[in-house]
Amino acid sequence: MKKEEGSMQIPNLVVGAGITGATIARRIAEDFGQPVTVIDVREHIGGNCHSEFDSQTGIEYHCYGTHIFHTTSGRVWDFIRRFSEFNSYRHKVLTTYNGRAYHMPVNLQTINLFFGLQLRPYEVADFIRRKSAEENITEPRNLEEKAISLIGRELYEAFVKGYTLKQWETDPKNLSADIISRLPFRHTHECDYFTCPYQGLPLEGYDRLFENMLDHELITVKLGQDYFSLRDTLPADCRVFYTGPIDRFFDYRHGELSWRSLRFDYETLDVPDYQGTSVMNYADVEVPYTRIHEYRHLHPERDNMSGRTLICREYSRKWKQGDEPYYPVNTDADREKLALYEKEAEAVSNVYFAGRLGQYRYYDMDKAVLAALELCDGL
Numbered sequence: 001m002k003k004e005e006g007s008m009q010i011p012n013l014v015v016g017a018g019i020t021g022a023t024i025a026r027r028i029a030e031d032f033g034q035p036v037t038v039i040d041v042r043e044h045i046g047g048n049c050h051s052e053f054d055s056q057t058g059i060e061y062h063c064y065g066t067h068i069f070h071t072t073s074g075r076v077w078d079f080i081r082r083f084s085e086f087n088s089y090r091h092k093v094l095t096t097y098n099g100r101a102y103h104m105p106v107n108l109q110t111i112n113l114f115f116g117l118q119l120r121p122y123e124v125a126d127f128i129r130r131k132s133a134e135e136n137i138t139e140p141r142n143l144e145e146k147a148i149s150l151i152g153r154e155l156y157e158a159f160v161k162g163y164t165l166k167q168w169e170t171d172p173k174n175l176s177a178d179i180i181s182r183l184p185f186r187h188t189h190e191c192d193y194f195t196c197p198y199q200g201l202p203l204e205g206y207d208r209l210f211e212n213m214l215d216h217e218l219i220t221v222k223l224g225q226d227y228f229s230l231r232d233t234l235p236a237d238c239r240v241f242y243t244g245p246i247d248r249f250f251d252y253r254h255g256e257l258s259w260r261s262l263r264f265d266y267e268t269l270d271v272p273d274y275q276g277t278s279v280m281n282y283a284d285v286e287v288p289y290t291r292i293h294e295y296r297h298l299h300p301e302r303d304n305m306s307g308r309t310l311i312c313r314e315y316s317r318k319w320k321q322g323d324e325p326y327y328p329v330n331t332d333a334d335r336e337k338l339a340l341y342e343k344e345a346e347a348v349s350n351v352y353f354a355g356r357l358g359q360y361r362y363y364d365m366d367k368a369v370l371a372a373l374e375l376c377d378g379l
């Protein structure tokens, strides 16, 4: 990867050095044999996957929240593993409700512990059916109805309602059912968060993965470079792959799309292991943070020589201009605005909109890679 000041007389410009931008840049350089410049307004590559190594403990921490690479796509897995080996970590999440830790997603342990029962796997479906039948929901129209139809009202109120209110600051009745469809519901003691066959963390850290993706003689990377301060200087035939926020591209002329932003509060503790798992969710609405990350657990293959641990409390908040956007809220009003921006985007020649911000989609990393690979298939 070349890092240099160069002229903007380039055939391809990728705006954003995150997972979408890095995938597109690699394919343009490698498969199309064309020079490509990648710019990012931040001073690091990797977008929100960026990580650093803590100077006190030596623990790698994900600067924008825990990122677990997981996919069911052989194509994505084959592509990404060309740039890094992955460890064998399989993600597990617990959730604390009313002072007690339960498995998340809701599984047999969660149900039995919560209701004080000893149900067997073959009894769960009936049990839950009876619970959700009390509500008479035929066609779930929103997150609340979807969750109740899946797990019944009591489990919904304990494990979903408070967490969702903190995460989205929106009544779950006004949120899309799709959000909760991300969470599986299990009739067994299976407690892996993802059932994907392929998952793990880059052995040498996320930034090494991105360095390797961008390490190609035809790729030039320029950090701390704002697209909007140079767009008027670009030649008309430059192809732009824009992975920033779509509404920002059009100067918010149809209004802002709504996002959730996050705040991370780090603490180093003089114990080797604080919570025994990498992510502990907090379901009670009274606890102000949504979860605590403990990064050392993501790399069980690494020694924790310091005997200390690094934790991070995650707080969700409403996005305003200047904050990092993380989660698209995707209300009805957002979808209307998005349709207007998409129409405008179609009319702009030579600009491709991609990624979570560019398409206003709640993409996981693997979905972002797949969409970027497919975008390049169509070039």
Ligand code: UDP
Pocket (backbone or CB within 6 Å): 095, 104, 159, 160, 161, 163, 164, 167, 179, 180, 182, 183, 281, 283
């Ligand atoms: N969710 C919840 N309780 C939990 C975890 C998740 O109610 O303990 C809901 C919440 O609405 C959240 C959604 O499920 O926004 C998706 O959660 P996921 O863990 O997929 O979110 P991410 O890891 O992307 O932050």
